[in-house]
Amino acid sequence: MSGQKRQKRVGKLLVDLTLLLLIVIWTVPTLGIFISSFRNRDKIDTSGWWNVFPHREWQPVSELDPKALGLNPDGVMDIEGVSGTFEEFRAGVESPDGKRITWVGNKRIGKIEIQEQVWMVDWDFSLDNYRQVLGGQEFEFKRPDGSVEVVPGDNMVNAFLNSLAVAIPSTVIPILIAAFGAYAFAWMKFPGRRAMFIVVVALLVVPLQIALVPILRDYKTLNLNGTYLAIWLAHTGFGLALATYLLYNYISGLPRDILESAFIDGASHFTVFTTLVLPLSVPALASFAIFQFLWVWNDYLVALIFLGGNPEFELVTQRMAAIVGSRGQDWHLLTAGAFVSMVLPLIVFFSLQRFFVRGLLAGSVKG
């Protein structure tokens, strides 16, 4: 019996450890970006972000002057009890007592450093990266040697506002339109009802690529390119099928007697919809809203096509992609910018995770 118990405990430990390993693998990429976004620009460029964790590093403890020791760099030298050539000392030679002797500089005017391994943490955090990436004005960057470099900011604040202006209506408008439609499908009788709903189901999986060329032509005719309205309508069109389908599933399941007693009291469909159905459907509305918001906020393709021409309307994703394209090595900007772009989705995600999961379950298990 006790053997079985022990086996169970070992099994549980194994499960926990495997899961822990997977969590670490899944979290480390984001963690790296997050930590780096607070590190100094030069530090990011010269050392891995994991140096913020305690690690052992060679640090100089004392210096020797090769001339005073009378060493000849062209031959084999004896320093502090170890011998080696100039090239070997350049790379660093470890002595038996755990020290490292390194020749710093060239043969003529070099010096010898005695180094020891010490525990280090590389904690030099600041908000400079965020200041530069958010601001629209010029940003003064102080190098460690004291010189000052003036660089333009990336004006992410502007892009952030644009993304908000795109994402909020692109979330609310399709939900509103879909809720009206879903109500009609669920609680009204009209000719063509079944055929229309079949169209909705069929359109669920149609790739939006199919619409981009014709819609872009329409927008050119209507002179709509580069406006908020253009992209709101596009996101409405592309999200509407799923929204109608999900909301129909929910609204058609509302208790029949509540609605019927309202009709008997003489309420119109519009009144029933706004005062009864909408408030009762809040969980479904919320779960779709989260989906649509995340999808619109994180969208790149639709924005690229319908807002592409106008830099003033650039969204967060476009701004970030532009920085990747033009200054892909500027990790201090990319890391901070990536986090700015993630802040809002992460807040939405963590505060409304419950609704999000519920929406996923409703949409995909049935679909």
Place this chain on the structure above:
Amino acid sequence: MEPQTRKAAENQSLGGGILAFIGRVLLAVAIPLISFYVLYLGFLFLRDSNAPREVIVLVAIIWGVGGVGLLYWVFNWLVEKLPNPWKGKLIPFVFVGPAMAILAWYLAIPTLRTFYISLFDRNGPPDGLNFFQQLASEAFVGFGNYKEVFTQDLMLEAFRNNVMWIIFGSTFSVIFGLLIAVLADRSSFEKIAKSLIFLPMAISFVGASIIWNFIYEYRPEGQTQIGLLNSIVTGLGGKPQAWPQWVDIAPWNNLFLIVIVVWLQAGFAMVLFSAALKGIPEELMEAGRIDGANEFQIFFGIMLPYIRGTLISVWTTVVIFTLKIFDVVWVMTGGQFGTHVIATQFYRQSFTNRNSGFGSAIAIVLLLAVIPVMIYNLKQFREQEAFS
């Protein structure tokens, strides 16, 4: 059909039926058109004003959202003023009309239009000609674009890569999602584990691309590697590589991009599997254990068959998702180094090369690829019979 006979009895005349039909159509078209026009006017005003950005954003949001709501209200009010038989017939279309009109404009009709454009050369159907003249013009190439789509080297490369995406992307997302769901179910920190694995779902592809670019960051040999992967590789004595750009191992360098989507999608799969696993009756598992089955036998013999439905729907969702993959490839490599996929080719042909005929043909190929799923969905819908 039953509704028709009833309608005829109510109307007593064919004329009334036709008028009601016209009224419905007008209403369905009018709401979106008027809302569109009012919103449009507001936008011209907003675009030309030099108010501070915050104000413009706020006004735009209120204008857009409020405008749509108000239009429904106005139309409902108008229809409620109509005499009774009209009112009853038109109200449903106030509700459902805008949704159907927008779906028609943005998805249903574009399918036909894109197909039509795909039959023409790079500039599409010439303007100013009627349908028959367009078909007779030199711009009409028939299925020529499709022939190109299936023979061009870059396109074949894109198809090959997309097949890799679909196979490896969906398989690994499903395997990791299932593995994590099973482990989390038995672990002592289920909630936090699930949250952390699920978290990448909230990150954009562009953000994820930056995150993984940083993992893959390459410095020439001898320099300090600041990318995690190269740091580990050099630490083990290997040579640093610019992993997704590593052409020597093509097409396998695509795997370094596919990893990103597995990282993003495993959480989605996990959530669905986790819910399905929790639905397995405990007695079933106990019965298996009493019969002496070990954990692996229980997993393959009881759990997997039980969650088969979820397995299929998760798998199809990820397949459709990887079929349309665009952002990751576009931001990471731009399709260079042998990493083009169908959607990046579509973008390149339609918007960079401005070859709308060719681009449209690619879009139609994408559509054809999802048609089996569409048929499956429709079949499921018909079987549910919930819609009477």
